[in-house]
Amino acid sequence: MKEKYDIIVVGAGPGGSITAKTCAKAGLDVLLIEKRQEIGDPVRCAEGCAKEGLIKHIQPDKRWIAAEVKGSKIIAPDGTQIKMSEEDSGGKAGYTLERKVFDRALAQEAAIAGAEVMVKTRATGLLRTNGRVSGINAMYMGETHEIKADIVIGADGVESKVGRWGGIDTSLKPDDIDTCAQFLVTNIDAGEYSKFFMGEKYTPGGYVWIFPKGPNSANVGLGILGSKCGKVRPISLLENFMKTNMPEGKVIEIVVGGVPVGGPIERTVADGLILVGDAARQSDPLTGGGIINAMDAGKIAAEVCIKAKEKGDYTIRTLNEYEHRWRATIGKQLIRSLKVKNLLVKLSDEQLNQLAHSLEEIDTSKMPLPKVLPILFKKNPKLLWELRTLFI
Amino acid sequence: MSVNVNRYKCGYCGACVGVCPVGALELVETWIEIDNTCTNCGVCAKICPVGALAVVK
Numbered sequence: 404m405k406e407k408y409d410i411i412v413v414g415a416g417p418g419g420s421i422t423a424k425t426c427a428k429a430g431l432d433v434l435l436i437e438k439r440q441e442i443g444d445p446v447r448c449a450e451g452c453a454k455e456g457l458i459k460h461i462q463p464d465k466r467w468i469a470a471e472v473k474g475s476k477i478i479a480p481d482g483t484q485i486k487m488s489e490e491d492s493g494g495k496a497g498y499t500l501e502r503k504v505f506d507r508a509l510a511q512e513a514a515i516a517g518a519e520v521m522v523k524t525r526a527t528g529l530l531r532t533n534g535r536v537s538g539i540n541a542m543y544m545g546e547t548h549e550i551k552a553d554i555v556i557g558a559d560g561v562e563s564k565v566g567r568w569g570g571i572d573t574s575l576k577p578d579d580i581d582t583c584a585q586f587l588v589t590n591i592d593a594g595e596y597s598k599f600f601m602g603e604k605y606t607p608g609g610y611v612w613i614f615p616k617g618p619n620s621a622n623v624g625l626g627i628l629g630s631k632c633g634k635v636r637p638i639s640l641l642e643n644f645m646k647t648n649m650p651e652g653k654v655i656e657i658v659v660g661g662v663p664v665g666g667p668i669e670r671t672v673a674d675g676l677i678l679v680g681d682a683a684r685q686s687d688p689l690t691g692g693g694i695i696n697a698m699d700a701g702k703i704a705a706e707v708c709i710k711a712k713e714k715g716d717y718t719i720r721t722l723n724e725y726e727h728r729w730r731a732t733i734g735k736q737l738i739r740s741l742k743v744k745n746l747l748v749k750l751s752d753e754q755l756n757q758l759a760h761s762l763e764e765i766d767t768s769k770m771p772l773p774k775v776l777p778i779l780f781k782k783n784p785k786l787l788w789e790l791r792t793l794f795i
Numbered sequence: 796m797s798v799n800v801n802r803y804k805c806g807y808c809g810a811c812v813g814v815c816p817v818g819a820l821e822l823v824e825t826w827i828e829i830d831n832t833c834t835n836c837g838v839c840a841k842i843c844p845v846g847a848l849a850v851v852k
């Protein structure tokens with residue numbers, strides 16, 4: 404460990420590792436720290452992602468691809484199925500990752516690109532010089548250290564503290580978080596599709612997912628909107644789902660976690676500070692997906708850091724470019740998804756069935772969700788009137 | 796004022812840390828630490844996926 408780096412990245416998830424790798428490749432002096440002793444473990448993810456989004460960042464490797472899926476099936480409360488997102492060629496459209504291996508592979512790429520990596524090293528506060536962020540307090544193996552940097556990247560996930568220390572209130576309201584439980588279930592037929600079960604029947608304000616992890620096993624999980632959690636808990640709803648729907652299934656892992664679903668927050672940069680990924684609340688409010696968004700944001704953050712280093716200016720003036728760029732891309736999608744989510748959580752199971760039935764005569768199997776939504780709107784203008792600004 | 800963590804139930808996911816309005820919680824490896832700024836608001840206990848938290852009055 405040195406006394407000072409160009410960039411310190413806090414958190415070695417996908418967002419942090421891509422930021423560190425991109426900065427290190429450009430020749431910047433980078434330190435990537437992770438508070439856990441094992442990167443990627445325990446997992447807090449259903450591990451599903453689209454092929455298209457992933458290959459922008461890393462060459463697919465069978466070491467961390469648990470399964471390939473053909474597409475998605477959305478299942479309405481009455482059992483009506485809607486297929487989506489298949490590839491034109493009939494090939495595989497998505498992956499279920501093995502994040503324990505994937506997160507490590509990304510950190511390894513950062514290390515090979517030249518970043519220094521420290522595990523079991525937790526950021527405990529921020530250093531400041533003339534009011535601006537200038538490094539971190541860290542604890543490694545029980546010892547405290549002060550490490551300086553021109554820019555600190557907060558890529559510290561759902562439990563992020565870096566933003567708060569930097570004066571950005573990232574605390575999530577109960578309406579802004581999906582609280583989830585998941586089992587890795589084996590002894591089942593996992594099928595070839597990622598499945599999403601919708602409706603109050605299964606879970607209030609969320610959905611049940613089944614993502615294949617191989618022919619005989621799958622990540623089976625569900626989320627509840629935080630504001631609807633308390634009387635019922637994700638873990639007990641999931642146990643019920645298993646009993647009714649996969650009695651033969653055997654659980655070989657338990658995962659719990661929270662996903663930010665509140666959409667864009669007000670600010671993600673400060674002088675000498677950038678927030679990336681779940682720390683910046685960049686996961687998708689509708690799907691809960693955040694892996695690709697975190698990596699996309701990490702790439703943008705790194706490019707802005709490289710510019711800042713060239714200019715020698717680490718204030719908001721230069722770092723604001725990150726704010727503009729992620730809001731123009733990821734941010735737009737988050738706002739759309741938030742509007743759709745806010746409406747969907749209000750619909751009854753009958754109304755969800757009605758939506759599913761309206762698509763019965765249309766072949767949606769090759770369409771991604773953003774293509775299906777306008778069709779749904781056209782067929783159900785009254786029910787979806789709130790979304791008109793998105794489609795008219 | 797504080798909250799109790801049932802360590803035998805907690806899945807160390809950090810969701811409670813993300814919702815605490817005052818930043819009173821911290822996830823260190825597999826345990827949750829609580830500092831004395833806790834206001835007993837109960838948000839963390841409400842959203843915990845497994846119900847491992849209880850507010851102590």
Ligand SMILES: Cc1cc2nc3c(=O)[nH]c(=O)nc-3n(C[C@H](O)[C@H](O)[C@H](O)COP(=O)(O)OP(=O)(O)OC[C@H]3O[C@@H](n4cnc5c(N)ncnc54)[C@H](O)[C@@H]3O)c2cc1C
Binds near residue numbers: 438451563585
């Ligand atoms: C149950 C569940 C299911 C999900 N399913 C999917 C899915 O199928 N597809 C998808 O795309 N997304 C999914 N997500 C969301 C996805 O997991 C996250 O969006 C993604 O991991 C965000 O990446 P990140 O790099 O921002 O943060 P993380 O991957 O959370 O990484 C943050 C890292 O920072 C570390 N850290 C935190 N604080 C400190 C500190 N003070 N010092 C040092 N290190 C620190 C943490 O230990 C962690 O390793 C799911 C989430 C949950 C909870």
Ligand code: SF4
Binds near residue numbers: 806807811812844847
């Ligand atoms: S939300 Fe519950 S399970 Fe998750 S870390 Fe907090 S106490 Fe543990």
Ligand code: SF4
Binds near residue numbers: 814820829832836
């Ligand atoms: S009760 Fe409120 S203030 Fe106390 S730890 Fe929980 S969320 Fe934080």
